[in-house]
Amino acid sequence: MSIRKKLIMSNIAMIVIPVILFVVAVLLIISLIFGGFTEFWGNGNSSGSDAVEQEFTELKKIASMSPHQLGGGTYLNESAHELENAETSLIVRKAGEIIYQSKNSDKISSNDLPAYGNDRFQRPVQWIDGRPILLRSYDFYFDDGAEGTVFLLQNADSMNHFGLFPILFGILLLILIGTNILLSYLMSRTILNPVNELTQASKRISEGDLNFEIKTKKKDELGELSLTFDQMRRKLKESINLQLQYEENRKELVANISHDLKTPITSIKGYVEGIQEGVANTPEKMDRYLNTIFTKAVDMDHLIDELSLYSKLDLNRLPYDFQDVDFRSFMEDLIEEVEFDLVQSGVGLAIEVDDTGSYHVLADSEKVKRVVMNILNNSLKYLDKEDKTIKIRLENTKEEVIVQIHDNGSGIPESALPFIFDRFYRSEPSRNTGTGGSGLGLAIAKRIIEDHGGEIWAESKSGKGTSIYFMIKKIQR
Numbered sequence: 001m002s003i004r005k006k007l008i009m010s011n012i013a014m015i016v017i018p019v020i021l022f023v024v025a026v027l028l029i030i031s032l033i034f035g036g037f038t039e040f041w042g043n044g045n046s047s048g049s050d051a052v053e054q055e056f057t058e059l060k061k062i063a064s065m066s067p068h069q070l071g072g073g074t075y076l077n078e079s080a081h082e083l084e085n086a087e088t089s090l091i092v093r094k095a096g097e098i099i100y101q102s103k104n105s106d107k108i109s110s111n112d113l114p115a116y117g118n119d120r121f122q123r124p125v126q127w128i129d130g131r132p133i134l135l136r137s138y139d140f141y142f143d144d145g146a147e148g149t150v151f152l153l154q155n156a157d158s159m160n161h162f163g164l165f166p167i168l169f170g171i172l173l174l175i176l177i178g179t180n181i182l183l184s185y186l187m188s189r190t191i192l193n194p195v196n197e198l199t200q201a202s203k204r205i206s207e208g209d210l211n212f213e214i215k216t217k218k219k220d221e222l223g224e225l226s227l228t229f230d231q232m233r234r235k236l237k238e239s240i241n242l243q244l245q246y247e248e249n250r251k252e253l254v255a256n257i258s259h260d261l262k263t264p265i266t267s268i269k270g271y272v273e274g275i276q277e278g279v280a281n282t283p284e285k286m287d288r289y290l291n292t293i294f295t296k297a298v299d300m301d302h303l304i305d306e307l308s309l310y311s312k313l314d315l316n317r318l319p320y321d322f323q324d325v326d327f328r329s330f331m332e333d334l335i336e337e338v339e340f341d342l343v344q345s346g347v348g349l350a351i352e353v354d355d356t357g358s359y360h361v362l363a364d365s366e367k368v369k370r371v372v373m374n375i376l377n378n379s380l381k382y383l384d385k386e387d388k389t390i391k392i393r394l395e396n397t398k399e400e401v402i403v404q405i406h407d408n409g410s411g412i413p414e415s416a417l418p419f420i421f422d423r424f425y426r427s428e429p430s431r432n433t434g435t436g437g438s439g440l441g442l443a444i445a446k447r448i449i450e451d452h453g454g455e456i457w458a459e460s461k462s463g464k465g466t467s468i469y470f471m472i473k474k475i476q477r
């Protein structure tokens with residue numbers, strides 16, 4: 001239930017519950033007083049009760065012994081006078097007719113009084129003439145056999161006013177306070193508990209602790225807030241972790257770059273020193289030294305190129321120029337360009353194209369060319385067989401163009417395969433053979449293909465050969 005609904009319900013309950021409880025309490029009290037607790041209520045405040053009781057006993061005696069005295073006359077007048085002090089009226093009824101009535105009860109008629117024969121079965125306090133009356137009655141027979149009843153009507157009004165009002169007020173107050181405390185407790189539990197939890201959580205976050213979970217099963221607004229809060233905590237944690245990862249990567253990058261630049265420079269320095277010290281004393285030696293220096297410088301140039309390209313890609317500083325490219329003719333042009341060099345270095349090149357379907361993709365052809373060149377350069381570098389072949393296969397499915405570049409070179413050990421697309425990764429054998437390279441070629445390729453929304457992956461058998469695949473989504477028409 002939402003907190004809004006809960007608040008509304010609680011406010012309604014705040015009115016309804018006290019009203020119901022109060023009505024129940026009042027009914028209970030009234031039924032208690034009017035149902036038999038008269039003595040209890042009566043004793044305290046009608047000091048004349050004993051006198052009335054005495055008078056009643058007297059009257060009963062007279063009624064049994066000499067009922068004619070109740071027909072009227074001095075006895076009744078005296079008795080009535082006596083009772084007046086205790087706010088009590090005296091009524092005598094004979095055969096259904098009131099034959100005597102003390103002055104203070106002249107509003108009461110015969111109809112208000114219980115019928116003959118009921119003196120044992122009535123509630124002592126009754127509403128008569130709009131007032132609570134403590135009724136005593138005694139049935140007897142007159143000398144002539146007529147049914148007679150003597151009634152004493154003691155006013156119970158005063159004790160109700162003075163006794164009941166403060167009690168009812170007290171009960172109402174208690175009920176109100178009780179309901180209020182209960183509802184406030186229930187409401188504060190539903191609101192304060194989650195708020196406290198959130199406060200606690202914010203404190204922990206501000207202290208830099210993100211390794212906890214804010215759990216909630218609540219479906220209300222605060223439950224939602226807790227969920228969002230936890231989501232925020234998770235996002236924050238992720239982004240901090242990412243930041244740390246970046247920082248780590250950056251340090252690694254700097255270390256790798258310094259190492260990779262240091263190596264060629266050290267050897268260049270060595271060869272230059274050799275020349276200076278006259279170690280290259282023959283023209284052939286001098287030639288070899290200079291050639292090596294040149295190769296190392298070219299390597300470094302290449303490495304710096306790749307580094308700058310990679311860092312530009314990494315920082316998203318290199319804008320892409322995406323265009324509708326027919327990938328089939330793009331690849332055919334590219335192959336034509338490299339074919340001569342490949343054949344020169346004794347590599348057999350085979351091309352296989354799936355003729356069906358279109359090859360239109362959205363691509364930056366300059367950058368995809370870089371991808372293909374990086375893959376082809378690797379193939380060339382690691383071709384170690386007599387019969388060197390590179391096979392290029394073009395294929396298209398309903399939604400994508402897939403390129404496979406296969407070579408029958410050294411292959412990649414299974415343990416190295418998952419890492420070849422990581423930057424600066426070079427498998428151990430290739431480090432040793434001194435084939436040269438930055439370990440950035442495939443990382444650059446992966447970055448470019450992924451920026452095209454495509455995928456790149458490799459299959460390889462150590463010693464047999466390698467296939468690098470990449471996929472680019474076709475333009476859907």
Ligand SMILES: Nc1ncnc2c1ncn2[C@@H]1O[C@H](COP(=O)(O)OP(=O)(O)O)[C@@H](O)[C@H]1O
Pocket residue numbers: 374378379382407409410411412420421425426427428430436437438439440441442443466
């Ligand atoms: N065609 C291939 N044959 C064998 N090994 C390969 C091939 N392509 C890539 N590799 C392995 O993957 C590693 C990473 O390739 P790359 O990122 O291009 O770096 P680099 O070529 O500068 O070493 C290479 O060092 C090599 O071990």
Ligand SMILES: [Mg+2]
Pocket residue numbers: 374377378437439440441442
């Ligand atoms: Mg390479």
